[in-house]
Amino acid sequence: MDVNNLIKTWKDIYSSTNINEDWRYNFFKLIESSSKLAEIDQKNNCIFVTVNATFEKHIINDNFYSFLADSTKRKLGENYKLKIITEQEYEEIKEIEEKQEKIEIEIKSDSLNKRFTFDTFIVSDKNVLLYKAAMAIALSNDSSNLNWNPFFLHGKSGLGKTHILHSIGNEIKKNFPEKRIKYAEAKDFGDIVMRAFESDDINKNIQNIFNEYAKYDCLLIDDVQFIQSRKKTKEVFFNIFNFFINNNKQIVVTSDQDPKELKDFEERFITRFKGGLTVRIYPPDQKTTEEILKLKIRKNEKLDINKFTNESIKWIANNFGENVRFLEGALNRLILYVINSKNDEKINVNFISEVFEDLDIEEKSSFDSIINLVAKKYGINQKDILSKSRKKDIIIARNIAIFLTREILHYSLNDIGRKFNKDHSTIMYAINKIDKNLNENEEFKEVIDDLKLKL
Incomplete structure (x- = not known):
């Protein structure tokens, strides 16, 4: 309702009051000079009338409230209540309502990023288990069938944990459109809880948070480590977490640490986190x-x-x-x-x-670091790798060092030849030999992958 309509409505209300003739002059003078209709709240059947000062509020409430309340009901309906407050009190009420509205909006939004799907997640050999588990969860209509609840995914920042979370949510929505999915960053969840604790009605707002989250069928919580030092947030989260587990609703949690390394979480959390399936996400090769x-x-x-x-x-x-x-x-x-x-x-x-x-990029690996790592791996001297020795173990180590120099440092064949004092054809033979072994021998492939990770 615009300002002009508010003014007209309020004038209609106070002008039609059945007030004693002796009081009418002072009544109208006070009402017209100090009060205004700030809002008609149709949702809660309430009208807010504001005055400039507390003493004016007391005068009107003590002497004229019943007359104005009766007139309000005649004009707007029996269900409407009249509240006469100061402008400052009204602003405080609106601020609380805005906070509450923001809380509800944040909780009700699923927050899923449609760009992150399983199709766009490139799977390295070490992350196959993770990928298959995440996909199985997304394709299951009942979390109790898998017994992977919660699904706890941990690993360093930037490896794709958030991508997997959104992929699970988007895949569930695609296969089971009726299901309600909620993605939330743990830090944002903590901020919502904090605002609830700062509100006038803490118990009501905390219960509202629980009720809103309880409506979802799947909860995806990202970076749970950010709430481990927030006592009140943890308590609210634990109640929601338990509700999901006890009602066979899937919950997926990510962290930059293994559950047992989350030192600021009490044992009851760690036990819950480890009660389903815990999987590490590895850096890509x-x-x-x-x-x-x-x-x-x-x-x-x-x-x-x-x-x-x-x-x-x-x-x-x-x-x-x-x-x-x-x-x-x-x-x-x-x-x-x-x-x-x-x-x-x-x-x-x-x-x-x-x-x-x-x-000023520092080369992560150098030629010397490759020689040193391979020598340690095979228990030989670094000089042996660069020598002309034809011992079998030294040849294997030398070929691996040549392969890694090409693969990691991207040296040309001629440059590698100069480093190892070998001709072009010998370098090519060494690289092809390692390539062949990688395709035929899974254990050998694991050795090379492990060396790459260390470099």
Whole structure:
């Protein structure tokens, strides 16, 4: 209702009061000079009339309230209540209502990001179990059938935990449209709880939070470690958590730590967290990082995957592949340079190096670190790897070192030959030998992957 209608409505109300003739002059003088109709709350059948000062509120409430209340009911209906308060009190009421409304809006929104799906999650060999478990949960109509409740996913930041959470939610919505899904960052959940504890009616608002969350069929909580030092938030979360478990409603939780490492969570939390399925998400290997990078390049209209050389892809993946966020940051910088560059040729290592030259990137691995790591792995001297020895174990170690120098540092065959004092054909033979073993021997592949991770 606009201001003019509010003024007219209030005038109609106070003008039609059955007030004693002796009081009418003072009554109208007081009402017209100090009061106004601030709001007609049709949801709660209440009208708010504000006055400038507390003493005016007391005068009206003590002497004229019953007359105004009767007139309000005649004009608006029997269910309407009249509240006469100061402007400051009205502002405080509205502030509380806004907080409550914000709480309800945040809880009622599913907050799912439709960009994150299982189709866009590239799976490395070490994350196959994680992927299959997440997919099974998303395809199950009843969490009790799997007995993987809660599903606790942990790993370092930027490895794809949030992607998996949204993928689970989006897949459930696709297969079971009637189900209600809720994604929430633990920190945001904590902020909602904090606002409830700061409100005038704490018990009511905490109960509202519980009731709203209880309506969902699946709860996805991201980065639970952020609430481990917030005592009140943990208590509210524990009640919601238990409700989901006890009612066979799926709950998925992520953390940057294994449950047993969450020191500020009481034992009852740790027991609950470990009561379902706990899975670690591993960093992507070099090959997977390259595939992730290629996918992101293909999806970006400002970049042409056909202009990237294999070496440039390997260079970016090697230097920024520690986690997906670093990779995305590198791509954003590259896009800026590509847009402003007149170079329409291939995006090679030289171009990439110029793009990132001011970042002072420290090469994660060096030739010496590769030789040192391989020598330790096989219990031989570093000098043996660079020698002409034909002992079987030294040849194996040397071939692996050659392969890793090519794979990790992207040296040319000639450069590798100079490092190992070998000719071009010998270097090619060593690399092909390792490639063949990788395809035929799973245990050997695990050894190489482990060495790559350490580099």
